[in-house]
Amino acid sequence: MTADVRPGVVTAVLGAAFLMTVLDSTSVVAALPSIEAALGFEANDAAWVITAYGVAVGGCLLSAGRVADVVGARRTFVVATAAFAVASLICGLASTPPVLVVGRVVQGVAAAAMTPSALALLLAAHPEGPQRNRAIGIWGGLRGIGATAGLLVGGLLTSIAGWQWIFLVNVPVCVLVLVAAGRVLPDPRPAGRREIDIAAAVTLSGALAAGILAVLRGPVTG
Numbered sequence: 001m002t003a004d005v006r007p008g009v010v011t012a013v014l015g016a017a018f019l020m021t022v023l024d025s026t027s028v029v030a031a032l033p034s035i036e037a038a039l040g041f042e043a044n045d046a047a048w049v050i051t052a053y054g055v056a057v058g059g060c061l062l063s064a065g066r067v068a069d070v071v072g073a074r075r076t077f078v079v080a081t082a083a084f085a086v087a088s089l090i091c092g093l094a095s096t097p098p099v100l101v102v103g104r105v106v107q108g109v110a111a112a113a114m115t116p117s118a119l120a121l122l123l124a125a126h127p128e129g130p131q132r133n134r135a136i137g138i139w140g141g142l143r144g145i146g147a148t149a150g151l152l153v154g155g156l157l158t159s160i161a162g163w164q165w166i167f168l169v170n171v172p173v174c175v176l177v178l179v180a181a182g183r184v185l186p187d188p189r190p191a192g193r194r195e196i197d198i199a200a201a202v203t204l205s206g207a208l209a210a211g212i213l214a215v216l217r218g219p220v221t222g
Contacts, residue, residue, distance in 0.1 A: 010125040026150025031163040056108025065116035073120035080113035085174035092168035
């Protein structure tokens with residue numbers, strides 16, 4: 001455990017990271033028409049910019065939580081945040097549809113690892129009782145705020161700076177979170193060696209992607 005852990009600061013750092021991942025999942029909706037026009041997506045394929053992220057998060061969330069248990073929550077959170085920053089940079093600089101979609105997949109996998117590890121760190125920083133309950137309440141509130149504000153933020157950034165900035169704005173946020181992580185976040189002891197079911201994550205993600213592909217391409221290909 002990191003010495004002199006300050007629960008309020010921990011909540012702020014982890015909350016900023018969590019809010020960023022939620023905003024990223026919804027702000028793209030407002031920017032999608034601009035992205036489709038700029039990169040030349042074929043009919044219905046632009047939806048993969050949103051879907052790829054959701055499929056990656058949903059398919060990898062449980063396995064990512066197990067990874068955090070095995071290798072440590074703080075280590076998982078730091079690596080995942082760095083991966084999210086790199087993926088956001090790739091998305092912001094993308095000039096073709098495949099590059100953007102691949103970047104969104106990496107973002108989703110990183111977000112899937114950030115969420116359970118951040119929640120584990122939040123619980124480790126707050127003792128049981130009213131303080132922990134308050135922190136969990138703030139955590140849940142951030143999800144609602146991010147889901148609602150994402151459309152506004154996405155539209156604002158797209159109209160002022162261009163669609164690329166809904167992704168590029170994540171990079172400095174990730175850098176600030178990473179700088180703070182080693183200083184203020186607790187470092188709970190890993191649970192020990194356990195089996196990590198990577199096959200389950202791949203199977204679930206593949207099944208989700210196949211089902212969505214059928215829905216999106218069905219009207220076009222028959």
